[in-house]
Amino acid sequence: MKFCNEENIKKIDKYLEKNKESIVNELMELVKIPSVQGEALEGMPFGKDCHSMLDAAAKLYEKNGFNAVTKHSEGYGYATYGEAEKTIGLFAHGDVVPVDDSWIYTKPFEPVVSGRYIIGRGCNDNKSGIISALYAAKAIRDLDFPLKSKLMMITGINEETGMIDIENFARNERTPELTLVPDANYPLVKGEKGIFHFNITSKKAFKQIKKFKGGCAYNVVLDKVEVELNYSDALLNELKELNIGARSEEDTIYITFKGMSSHAAHPEHSDNA
Ligand SMILES: [Zn+2]
Structure with a gap:
């Protein structure tokens, strides 16, 4: 039977x-x-x-x-x-x-x-x-x-x-x-949405960028990116013209980009910071 x-x-x-x-x-x-x-x-x-x-x-x-x-x-x-x-x-x-x-x-x-x-x-x-x-x-x-x-x-x-x-x-x-594996749709999933992980390294050290950080995991669209740059009047003015919320404190320029996070399998309706 x-x-x-x-x-x-x-x-x-x-x-x-x-x-x-x-x-x-x-x-x-x-x-x-x-x-x-x-x-x-x-x-x-x-x-x-x-x-x-x-x-x-x-x-x-x-x-x-x-x-x-x-x-x-x-x-x-x-x-x-x-x-x-x-x-x-x-x-x-x-x-x-x-x-x-x-x-x-x-x-x-x-x-x-x-x-x-x-x-x-x-x-x-x-x-x-x-x-x-x-x-x-x-x-x-x-x-x-x-x-x-x-x-x-x-x-x-x-x-x-x-x-x-x-x-x-x-x-x-x-x-x-x-x-x-009860972690996806039944019956079969082949690979995770063609995800691509990579690491890149600059051949030259970044002199103007103090910090560049975003996202919380590989498979998540970035909800936020934080950047810290060396201060200069010229750069701050240039950034202010771009209207991206750059602000300065002592010798550093701070910029925070906001997005809308989502699992990378469903990036539709998300917004990459
Ligand atoms: Zn899972």
Whole structure:
């Protein structure tokens, strides 16, 4: 009998509907953790908050009746369900992109439910993935669905800033035969929107530019750029004519450009500072 039939789909829908409140509440609890990569500490290479996130995910799995393993120094944890020769992985990440001051409707780590949505940093990318993996395993277990493979629900905490978590995972663990990543649209995503990372270095030192800084992550359209230049009357006058809000203090000219941030996958409606 085909497993993915209408009757089973209805059972799963009913199960999720019945658990809606805990799904929402558990996700909200994860969103409250400000798991932006921070300063590396002893045994916590991705900073305190990312590692709190790992602990929270492990606690959640334990609370729901799964055994959880946490590898803090490696930046990942996992829980499993079932015993079989082959494994299906479900990989989600609990770290989030840094926040900027473009959060105008809510506070990033104080999630709110608004209509059919939850608003908060990481409620979609990708703390929802942790909850999806958990409830997929729970539904299979609680509805007694037969499973030929072991399930391994993996949580990483370095997806946004280097993916060292998954590198460590692949080095230390037997990787699942197949892994689903609930961090995009089902069923398949090939590469991340052709993103292009590059570093450039000037052959000559910048003498007039003291500081040039913008953006909060590689895959985010710049919300703000700050520039500091060596002061000169001529330069300040020239900049003032451009009407870009240049101001001076002692020996420095300051300019701040404002934009409208957005994930680089959806640059439409954003404004690059
Ligand atoms: Zn993600």
